[in-house]
Amino acid sequence: MEVKGKAALKEFRKKATMVFQDPYSSLNPRMTVADIIAEPLDVHKLYATKEERRERVLELMSYVGLNSEHANRYAHEFSGGQRQRIGIARSLAINPEFIVCDEPVSALDVSIQAQVINMFDELQDKLGLTYLFIAHDLLVVRHISDRIAVMYLGKMMEMGPAEEIYSHPLHPYSQSLISAVPIPDPVIARENKRIVLTGDIPSPLNAPSGCPFRTRCIHATEQCAESMPEFKEVAPNHFVACHRVSEVN
Numbered sequence: 251m252e253v254k255g256k257a258a259l260k261e262f263r264k265k266a267t268m269v270f271q272d273p274y275s276s277l278n279p280r281m282t283v284a285d286i287i288a289e290p291l292d293v294h295k296l297y298a299t300k301e302e303r304r305e306r307v308l309e310l311m312s313y314v315g316l317n318s319e320h321a322n323r324y325a326h327e328f329s330g331g332q333r334q335r336i337g338i339a340r341s342l343a344i345n346p347e348f349i350v351c352d353e354p355v356s357a358l359d360v361s362i363q364a365q366v367i368n369m370f371d372e373l374q375d376k377l378g379l380t381y382l383f384i385a386h387d388l389l390v391v392r393h394i395s396d397r398i399a400v401m402y403l404g405k406m407m408e409m410g411p412a413e414e415i416y417s418h419p420l421h422p423y424s425q426s427l428i429s430a431v432p433i434p435d436p437v438i439a440r441e442n443k444r445i446v447l448t449g450d451i452p453s454p455l456n457a458p459s460g461c462p463f464r465t466r467c468i469h470a471t472e473q474c475a476e477s478m479p480e481f482k483e484v485a486p487n488h489f490v491a492c493h494r495v496s497e498v499n
């Protein structure tokens with residue numbers, strides 16, 4: 251979907267929202283939970299009466315497992331996981347079709363992460379949502395995704411169906427990432443060869459010429475320094491940016 255011009259942007263904002271990474275700084279400490287969740291309703295004027303506003307807030311709170319007693323309290327009174335629930339309820343207020351989730355569980359305790367991820371799953375089924383889920387934790391990515399895009403220095407390296415990316419990653423960078431995913435079965439884990447990358451990630455302000463991954467890629471050739479590989483479809487719905495994709499696989 252292309253969003254061009256102010257009118258299109260306004261329409262897009264009625265369909266798309268965001269859940270932020272840090273549930274501590276993304277909620278206004280001076281507002282009650284009810285007012286935080288109702289803010290998008292106020293901005294887009296999505297209710298006719300105060301009663302309608304209140305009912306909608308309570309409905310949104312119930313979606314994320316908060317109860318009506320929480321409505322008049324302040325965000326600082328809640329744990330990280332509950333704060334993230336408040337943020338998610340706020341993101342649902344406009345009945346969005348699309349939510350950008352920017353590392354929404356990385357700031358939470360590991361014990362809480364699974365609960366919040368499961369809630370994302372349930373809300374997706376219930377409300378028919380599409381997520382753009384940004385994460386570094388590959389187990390989380392695998393659990394939540396239908397399609398995965400792997401990025402390096404801000405450039406798309408590979409994109410495809412989640413299971414295909416996990417079972418047959420084609421880009422050398424994806425291959426190293428997937429090889430590092432912990433495997434619960436000790437027999438399979440012993441056979442799994444981890445691909446360890448050497449060197450540091452270059453600064454995005456001073457990215458290498460050609461393929462951005464070339465300074466850490468064991469398959470790099472001169473061609474890789476000369477030009478950025480095209481992001482090509484190599485199998486149905488599976489795209490890779492690598493000059494040597496057929497040779498390294």
Ligand code: SF4
Pocket residue numbers: 421422423461462463464465467468469470471474479491492493494495
């Ligand atoms: S284009 Fe070259 S450097 Fe980049 S991933 Fe492919 S082989 Fe490695």
